Amino acid sequence: MTAQTDTEGRLVHLLTLQGLPRAALDALLDRAQRFAEGADARASLAGTAVCTLFFEPSTRTRLSFQRAAQRLGADILGFDAATSSTTKGESARDTLKNIEAMGVRGFIVRHVGDGAVAELAAAAEAGTALVNAGDGRSAHPTQGLLDMLTLRQALGADFSGRRFLIVGDVKHSRVARSDLHALRTLGAGHIRVCGPASLLPEDGTLDGCEVTHDLDAAMEGVDAVMMLRLQRERMEEGLVASLEDYHRDYGLDTARLRRARPDAVVLHPGPMNRGVEITDAVADGPQSLILRQVANGVAVRMAVLEALLAGR
Incomplete structure (x- = not known):
């Protein structure tokens, strides 16, 4: 694994x-909260060029990173794999090195x-910073951070007495993995995970979690429910009988x-499959923080870009 921090503990990649x-997580979340409250970004990245290098489709992540970079005064370069030289066989490494040049x-x-x-990141020059905006099933760290910021705003910073529930396709979800890493680091008191056996990993990802296949039972008394997108391509693999059954x-x-605590909150990373993993009444209801997650995405990504690039 490429080091994320230098010898002085400063973040060089995310x-x-x-x-x-935990201190690094708390620092990013504290700074993001100030941005969410309207703190002046002070154009701290003026003159700095930032590229959104996306080899996979995205809406919320790409646009919120672009918005975050704009608010910090950065120059933004967009990259579209479909119209780039990757269609001619250029590797991702060569693409990065050419843009870096x-x-x-x-x-x-x-x-x-x-x-x-x-x-x-291992191929990049010293002084170049990379942010993982989602790789395979592995990680989506800024989504994890914005989820934690949203939970802190709703529940307070002390997670030790709270019960969290993650529901759905954890096996294929980089969001779930980042959320689990963050919840453990921030001292979550109790983490439940619920989904069909075919969509739950067996690689140690769920170590320390209460795992169940009964959603009604899992909902009892939780403070936060974090729904995951059912990746419809898993239907073709036969991992789910049907959308209706799911x-x-x-x-x-x-x-x-209603089985959760009366003040429980609902999160979803999007895009949502309405009527599959979540109903309209919940997604648009008073306990839903889904649009707040989107808003917090800009603040979190501002904090991350500032921490990595300001002063370089």
Whole structure:
């Protein structure tokens, strides 16, 4: 694994939340909270070039990183794999090195391959910073951070007495892995995970979690429910019998939500499959923080870009 910090503990890349010290997480979340409250960004990245290097489709992540970079005064270069030289066989490494040669020192990278962003970070010049915007099933650290910021705003910073529930396709979810790393680091008191056996990993990802296949039971008394997108391509693999069966067993509706604490909150990283993993009444209801997650994404990504690039 490429080092994320230098010898003085300063963040040089953000590749994963796994192993990141609590002090580093808290510092990023505290700064993001100030940005969320309207703190002046002071154009701290004026003159700095940042490239959104996305080899996979994205809406929220790409646009919120672009918005974050704009608010910090950075120059933003967009990259579209579909119209780039990758269609002619150019490797991701060569793409990065060529853009780096243009004076770009910040790269926000999304890639289909597990570990691909860390490999690119290892190839980058000293002083170039990479942010993992989602790689394969491995990690999506800024999504994990914005989820934690949203939870802190709703529940307070002390997670030790809280119960958290993650529901759905954990096996294929980089978001779930980043959320689990962050929740453990921030001292979550109790983490439950619920989903069909075919969509839960067996690689140690769920160590220390209460694992169940009964969503009704899992909902009892939780403070926060974190729904995951059912990746419809898993239907073709036969991992789910049907969308209707999945919704019946693992969809969140208002009746199920009543089993949680009265003030429980609902999160979803998007894009949502309405009527599959979540109903309209819940997604648009008073306990939903889904749009706040999106808003917090800009603040979190500002904090990350500032920490990595300001003053370089």
